[in-house]
Amino acid sequence: MTKNDANVIAQNAAEVHATLFCSNPANLQSPRDTVKAYATEYAALNVAKGRQAETMQYAFVTTFMAAWSRAHNALPEVIATRRIERLLDVCHEFERSGQAEVDRFTTNLREDRWDAAFNAFDWADNAAEAAARIKVARRVLAWFDASKDVDVVLNEVRENVQRGARFPKHSTSQLTNLMATNELSAFAAVLEHCQD
Numbered sequence: 001m002t003k004n005d006a007n008v009i010a011q012n013a014a015e016v017h018a019t020l021f022c023s024n025p026a027n028l029q030s031p032r033d034t035v036k037a038y039a040t041e042y043a044a045l046n047v048a049k050g051r052q053a054e055t056m057q058y059a060f061v062t063t064f065m066a067a068w069s070r071a072h073n074a075l076p077e078v079i080a081t082r083r084i085e086r087l088l089d090v091c092h093e094f095e096r097s098g099q100a101e102v103d104r105f106t107t108n109l110r111e112d113r114w115d116a117a118f119n120a121f122d123w124a125d126n127a128a129e130a131a132a133r134i135k136v137a138r139r140v141l142a143w144f145d146a147s148k149d150v151d152v153v154l155n156e157v158r159e160n161v162q163r164g165a166r167f168p169k170h171s172t173s174q175l176t177n178l179m180a181t182n183e184l185s186a187f188a189a190v191l192e193h194c195q196d
Helices: 003-022 032-046 050-110 116-122 124-147 150-166 174-193
Strands: none
Touching (some): 003 050, 032 050, 050 116, 050 124, 050 150, 124 150, 124 174
């Protein structure tokens, strides 16, 4: 095997292995020295063979580290993208499931039975939660549309959670207090869903 052939084989192996290695976000957050030690050990055990062992090991480690560096440098972008996806997912799910529950409530309310309204309000807790989730989802989506910055949006959500926890509603209307609690819960759920 020529030196060039050894380099190509080691580089190809490094690209494949680096792709698998970098698919785990924890590996992208490892210190550079740890990753290099891993690549060196892996190359020595699995790649470097024959007369060109040293050449193959060097080619593997160099290529592996270059691939890891590219993925490592892109990590903040990947994390931000995932946070945006989670934010949009939870808001769209809140809207979808919330609207379905509100529709179910209004259908029950409109039924042509003498006890329909009573029964609908008897089970209105789910509709109240759903209405709060819809309100929160639309507010969060509006904040995101205005800023396009997930950190700004999550800070706003966090402030709403903290404000709601510090200053709970104390209205004489039980329904007002219930809606404030449901809104606070929905904000907290968005925040929890979007944490890293």
